[in-house]
Amino acid sequence: MGKHLLIIGIGGFLGSVSRYLTSVVVHKNWPSITVLGTFAANILGCFLIGIIYGYYLKYDGLNSGWRLFLATGFCGGYTTFSSFAFENTEMLQSGNYKMFIIYTLTSLILGIMAVFGGLLLIK
Numbered sequence: 001m002g003k004h005l006l007i008i009g010i011g012g013f014l015g016s017v018s019r020y021l022t023s024v025v026v027h028k029n030w031p032s033i034t035v036l037g038t039f040a041a042n043i044l045g046c047f048l049i050g051i052i053y054g055y056y057l058k059y060d061g062l063n064s065g066w067r068l069f070l071a072t073g074f075c076g077g078y079t080t081f082s083s084f085a086f087e088n089t090e091m092l093q094s095g096n097y098k099m100f101i102i103y104t105l106t107s108l109i110l111g112i113m114a115v116f117g118g119l120l121l122i123k
Helices: 002-029 038-059 066-079 081-093 098-121
Strands: none
Touching: 002 038, 002 066, 038 066, 038 081, 066 081, 081 098
């Protein structure tokens, strides 16, 4: 367990730093579009987690340490949206449409409401 946490933590650190650097580069090139850095990180993170899990499924490889480092750690630090998108993709592929709709809508609605709630609480 301790080794897994360390692997995830290192991956998360590198993912978080990479997310920041992505935002810096994007903002430097397109300063007028403030949300583009987050958008780019979310889409790149989704693409990356797709590659990681695609490789894992196709080659029946990628030991658990690498999977924890890359998918949970790096992608989780880069963007949790990638995990959210992957989970939704799994639900769609398995035909679990009802849970897909419930999970997607409640995550978006409650997530936005939680941000507003936090802001109101501090006000």
